[in-house]
Amino acid sequence: MSSKPFASSADLAAKDQTLEVLAEGVYALTAEGDPNLGAIEGEDFVVCFEALATPVAARRWLAMLREHTDKPVKYLVLSHYHAVRVLGASAFDAEVIVAHEQTKVLIAERGEQDWASEYGRMPRLFDQPESIPGLTWPTATFSDRFTIDLGGERGELVLQHLGRGHTAGDIVAWLPKQKILFAGDLVEAQAALYTGDAFHRDWSGATLDGIAALGAEQLVGGRGAVAQGAGAVSAAIEQTRGFLTTMIDEVGSVQARGGTLKEAFEATHAALSPQFGKWPIFEHCLPFDVARLWEELAGTDWPTIWTAERDREIWARLQD
Numbered sequence: 001m002s003s004k005p006f007a008s009s010a011d012l013a014a015k016d017q018t019l020e021v022l023a024e025g026v027y028a029l030t031a032e033g034d035p036n037l038g039a040i041e042g043e044d045f046v047v048c049f050e051a052l053a054t055p056v057a058a059r060r061w062l063a064m065l066r067e068h069t070d071k072p073v074k075y076l077v078l079s080h081y082h083a084v085r086v087l088g089a090s091a092f093d094a095e096v097i098v099a100h101e102q103t104k105v106l107i108a109e110r111g112e113q114d115w116a117s118e119y120g121r122m123p124r125l126f127d128q129p130e131s132i133p134g135l136t137w138p139t140a141t142f143s144d145r146f147t148i149d150l151g152g153e154r155g156e157l158v159l160q161h162l163g164r165g166h167t168a169g170d171i172v173a174w175l176p177k178q179k180i181l182f183a184g185d186l187v188e189a190q191a192a193l194y195t196g197d198a199f200h201r202d203w204s205g206a207t208l209d210g211i212a213a214l215g216a217e218q219l220v221g222g223r224g225a226v227a228q229g230a231g232a233v234s235a236a237i238e239q240t241r242g243f244l245t246t247m248i249d250e251v252g253s254v255q256a257r258g259g260t261l262k263e264a265f266e267a268t269h270a271a272l273s274p275q276f277g278k279w280p281i282f283e284h285c286l287p288f289d290v291a292r293l294w295e296e297l298a299g300t301d302w303p304t305i306w307t308a309e310r311d312r313e314i315w316a317r318l319q320d
């Protein structure tokens with residue numbers, strides 16, 4: 001394999017951002033494979049979903065949102081702990097920052113290391129990194145479910161943890177009345193999966209089953225286009241599951257026959273490339289994905305912390 005630029009360090013072209021109105025007062029921002037965001041209007045407040053990598057990047061999204069509503073942001077919901085989803089939080093001036101209790105644990109344990117790691121992997125997403133005031137700390141956490149009454153006839157927004165998946169603490173935001181789901185990085189629609197902090201077996205089984213059972217008719221994944229219609233929602237969920245089960249099969253069989261991590265990477269790359277190879281961040285993610293799955297299948301339940309140094313070491317072993 002030829003030498004490849006580290007992770008997404010050579011990806012410098014700006015992506016077009018598109019704000020879509022999914023229903024009255026329900027907004028999604030997609031960006032050609034860059035991290036997606038959402039917002040849900042209540043009667044007299046707004047709930048924002050995800051915060052991007054820096055306050056400067058987040059303020060650009062807020063300026064687009066402000067063309068539709070000027071209600072204050074009462075809740076900022078963080079689907080999980082990753083830096084490119086949370087470090088822009090200060091721009092929202094939210095009354096409450098909501099996340100899963102394990103997200104708070106992960107920020108305390110590895111937030112600093114993850115910040116350095118993600119900055120090294122995806123520098124383009126960190127627009128004016130000096131605008132980040134520090135780590136983002138949730139001010140309200142929960143274990144299973146957190147319900148926000150939107151007021152009037154708007155119904156409820158239900159935040160749910162459906163099991164371990166992309167991280168130990170992912171949550172989804174579900175609008176039962178509108179049948180719209182913000183799935184965070186638990187579902188990707190035509191973008192590769194990052195699984196470097198994942199629990200692949202839980203994710204590909206009960207967690208995705210729980211997402212499918214909600215019966216969403218529109219789904220905003222972590223990256224990629226909004227899935228429109230029950231068929232597209234189901235396809236996005238099953239693409240995500242297929243990526244995971246292919247990884248589990250390939251890495252598992254190499255490990256079972258006493259092969260090496262490098263062999264597992266090559267087998268997984270070959271198996272996934274035909275369907276997923278052209279999708280955003282596929283080459284970037286796969287070495288970290290396989291390294292995590294390798295340790296998970298070998299019995300390490302809690303993911304090893306990614307540091308900028310470990311990133312480079314794994315990349316050199318697998319992708320160079």
Ligand SMILES: [Zn+2]
Nearest residue numbers: 080082166185
């Ligand atoms: Zn993530």
